[in-house]
Amino acid sequence: MDFTHARLNMVENQIRANRVTDPAVLTAMEKVPRELFVPKALRGIAYVDEDIALDEDRFLMEPMVLGRLIQAAAVRAGDVVLDVGCATGYSSAVLAHIASTVVALECDDDLVIRATRTLTDLNLDNAVVVTGPLAEGYPRQAPYDVIVLNGAVQQIPDGLRGQLADGGRLVAVLGDGRWNSKLTVIERHGDAFGHRTLYDAATPVLPGFAKAPDFVF
DSSP states (O other), X not given: OOHXXXXXXXXXXXXXXXXXXXXXXXXXXXXXXXXXXXXXXXXXXXXXXXXXXXXXXXXXXXXXXXXXXXXXXXXXXXXXXXXXXXXXXHHHHHHHTTSSEEEEEESOHHHHHHHHHHHHHTTOTTEEEEESOGGGOOGXXXXXXXXXXXXXXXXXXXXXXXXXXXXXXXXXXXXXXXXXXXXXXXXXXXXXXXXXXXXXXXXXXXXXXXXXXOOOX
16 A cells, blocks of 8 residues: 555545645644554554544544644644643654654553654654553643643543643543534633634544533432
């Protein structure tokens, strides 16, 4: 399979055609070999416009949704980014081509090993994979200019929002992962947080962000 041709088709027909116009995002997605971030048996479908299952509850996000998330975050060349739920590291690789530093957070030890190995093989030395609970973020390296959540979440914990720098942006799909979920941007201005809803977006749920059940008498 000609992966280079498949990658260019992905960018032109899935990414650019769906209102992702940021040149930095398009260039980064043209450069990153997505096929290296999926199991070998699935490399033939690495560039389809669908989520790709990595195990029973983790997925590689559909390229179009990821492209929209990163564009909404307005990532700049000097930014420090926290990539929450990086899985095998594809999103971190894309971000590493745009930002100065990427802290890739993952809670699954096997995925940490895979992500670290692939990012190292690609010589992306401005991205580092760290281990910890996703919903807690990674306060040791905070604050971050950008926080990206790789999946749909029901809520964004206050502690994670608090890891944004002043002027920082957090991007996530809020909801249950179906088409009524919303691509949302949270911006920090001092101690205040503004919310903007941009698009409907469907993407698999990122574990660890479920709301606690309401108490019922």
